[in-house]
Amino acid sequence: MRSFAEYGNARIQQVQYLSSFPGQESSLRWEGKKFDELPIAHIKATYNNTHIHVTDSAGQYMARTSCGTEGFKNVKKSTPIAAQTAGISAAAKAQAKGVRFVRVLLKGLGPGRQSAVKGLTMGGLKVVSITDNTPVPHNGCRPRKARRI
Amino acid sequence: MSKHLRFVARTVMVQNDNVDAAYKVLNRVLSVDGVADAVRRKRYYEKPCRQRQRENYEACRRVYHSEMARKVSFISQTHRQDPWAGC
Numbered sequence: 001m002r003s004f005a006e007y008g009n010a011r012i013q014q015v016q017y018l019s020s021f022p023g024q025e026s027s028l029r030w031e032g033k034k035f036d037e038l039p040i041a042h043i044k045a046t047y048n049n050t051h052i053h054v055t056d057s058a059g060q061y062m063a064r065t066s067c068g069t070e071g072f073k074n075v076k077k078s079t080p081i082a083a084q085t086a087g088i089s090a091a092a093k094a095q096a097k098g099v100r101f102v103r104v105l106l107k108g109l110g111p112g113r114q115s116a117v118k119g120l121t122m123g124g125l126k127v128v129s130i131t132d133n134t135p136v137p138h139n140g141c142r143p144r145k146a147r148r149i
Numbered sequence: 150m151s152k153h154l155r156f157v158a159r160t161v162m163v164q165n166d167n168v169d170a171a172y173k174v175l176n177r178v179l180s181v182d183g184v185a186d187a188v189r190r191k192r193y194y195e196k197p198c199r200q201r202q203r204e205n206y207e208a209c210r211r212v213y214h215s216e217m218a219r220k221v222s223f224i225s226q227t228h229r230q231d232p233w234a235g236c
Contacts, residue, residue: 035156109188114172117173127168130175132159134188146193 030101030128038128041090041102041120045110050083052090052116054099063093067112083112087119095124103129159184 028107030038037057045050056064065086067077076082094102101124121127159179163171179185195203 109185116171117168117172121166121168127163127171129156129160129162130154130168130171131161132175132179132184134184136184136187137191143191143194146195 015084022043024053030126033101035103035128039094039099039102040105041094041118041125041127042105042133043082043087043107043113045106045108045113045116047078047108047110049077050086050110050112050116052120054090054102062097062099063090065090065093078111080111080115083116084119084122086112087116088123091120091123091125099125101128103127103131105131105133107133107135109134 011100026035028035037063039054039056040059042051042055044053049067051066052064053061055061062126067079067082067086070082070085070089072079072082072085102120104120104127106113117127117130159175161171161178172192184207
């Protein structure tokens with residue numbers, strides 16, 4: 001049984017790791033870089049394809065792959081395996097440019113959503129955080145009509 | 150979302166290189182907040198009459214499920230008052 005003080009300290013450490021609200025300084029550093037300076041991997045997972053763009057924190061291009069550039073065609077692009085290979089090759093290209101830690105930005109609900117992130121980790125990149133950036137319109141443009149199958 | 154601060158909302162930090170657990174946490178957050186359902190629903194247009202029907206159905210379903218859960222937990226409770234107290 002842990003003592004009450006030990007349990008309290010562990011909880012405080014947990015909260016300190018998690019809470020870095022905007023405006024607060026956090027002491028977490030990856031390779032000496034703060035969270036805001038880490039490169040970003042944009043993963044756009046549409047229903048037919050998956051694109052992966054690795055950029056630096058300012059948005060400058062570093063690497064770009066998609067299921068199509070990996071040699072898959074048509075229906076095979078919308079599979080998790082294709083997304084995984086795209087992730088591995090994107091990780092390889094980013095490592096060639098000297099990227100170790102990356103934060104992931106997910107856009108879209110497609111079949112390659114999770115396996116692209118898995119491919120990035122399998123390729124050797126360290127994922128620091130996962131953000132979901134799926135565009136949710138607050139009733140903006142009218143989408144296409146409902147399918148009747 | 151360009152007017153919002155980036156990397157604040159819908160963000161999950163990865164602990165101990167456990168990317169799968171972080172992804173699960175993110176999915177749970179999105180589904181509990183209703184973001185995943187909203188995205189899926191807005192893929193095709195939903196006519197106002199269909200939307201009203203769906204809202205009505207979801208309200209009824211919510212009431213029914215909460216009542217049923219209350220009844221089940223009442224019947225399956227173990228600490229009951231002693232009906233023969235004092236005898």
